[in-house]
Amino acid sequence: MRSVLVVNPKGGAGKTTVATNLAGALACRGEQVFLWDLDRQRSALGWLSMRPAELPLIRRLDQRLEDELPPALKRAFLVIDSPAGLHGRGLTQSVRHADKVLVPVQPSVFDMAASGTFLEQLREEKPVRKSRSPVGLLGMRVDPRTRAAATLGSYLAQFDLPVLAYLRDSQVYPNAAFGGMSVFDLPPSLSQRDREQWEPVLEWVIGKD
Numbered sequence: 604m605r606s607v608l609v610v611n612p613k614g615g616a617g618k619t620t621v622a623t624n625l626a627g628a629l630a631c632r633g634e635q636v637f638l639w640d641l642d643r644q645r646s647a648l649g650w651l652s653m654r655p656a657e658l659p660l661i662r663r664l665d666q667r668l669e670d671e672l673p674p675a676l677k678r679a680f681l682v683i684d685s686p687a688g689l690h691g692r693g694l695t696q697s698v699r700h701a702d703k704v705l706v707p708v709q710p711s712v713f714d715m716a717a718s719g720t721f722l723e724q725l726r727e728e729k730p731v732r733k734s735r736s737p738v739g740l741l742g743m744r745v746d747p748r749t750r751a752a753a754t755l756g757s758y759l760a761q762f763d764l765p766v767l768a769y770l771r772d773s774q775v776y777p778n779a780a781f782g783g784m785s786v787f788d789l790p791p792s793l794s795q796r797d798r799e800q801w802e803p804v805l806e807w808v809i810g811k812d
């Protein structure tokens with residue numbers, strides 16, 4: 604499977620929002636999608652349990668099943684949501700499962716400091732160090748035209764990792780989540796800007812292959 608780990612030990616960084624919307628985006632594009640929730644709070648699975656049956660299917664995964672997968676699912680996407688506070692062995696194990704690593708960061712001084720410390724640790728993880736698992740950053744709850752985005756962008760520049768996109772702060776996200784939906788399950792009239800903001804993230808996730 605093509606797996607994407609969404610990770611940032613800072614609580615409330617936007618991991619579950621990113622994981623559920625990424626899963627929704629991929630499902631809406633006709634991809635086979637599995638969601639794996641490593642967080643004991645089970646927020647992503649709670650969201651999935653509310654998802655209306657008529658929307659594009661996202662399946663839950665309770666443990667990595669790579670060897671048992673039928674060939675048709677080898678091309679499926681696995682989106683992994685992770686808990687706050689992930690570090691040490693837990694982080695190492697999670698990164699080992701990831702073909703790509705997506706790190707949401709909010710533009711606050713507290714979030715940036717915590718995320719910076721984390722990005723230093725993440726760079727030391729073997730799959731990242733050996734460039735096997737690319738890391739992409741995502742500015743969360745920030746308008747790309749604002750000073751906050753510029754401040755975040757120049758802070759993140761020191762890590763030499765791509766900032767894939769900035770996702771705006773919008774009630775569309777929590778509102779969609781209440782119904783087990785992503786912004787891609789909403790009418791385009793409500794979510795056009797958000798869909799556009801996600802485009803480079805999806806390109807990075809889906810890649811050429």
Ligand SMILES: Nc1ncnc2c1ncn2[C@@H]1O[C@H](COP(=O)(O)OP(=O)(O)OP(=O)(O)O)[C@@H](O)[C@H]1O
Pocket residue numbers: 612613614615616617618619620621642685686687743744745770771772773774776777780
């Ligand atoms: N772009 C956004 N616009 C508006 N609200 C947002 C956005 N992104 C996240 N939120 C809200 O911020 C809160 C925290 O987001 P989320 O639960 O995704 O973070 P998390 O990193 O998974 O948190 P935790 O560390 O507790 O697992 C939620 O209430 C979510 O709805």
Ligand SMILES: [Mg+2]
Pocket residue numbers: 618619620642646685686
């Ligand atoms: Mg979460």
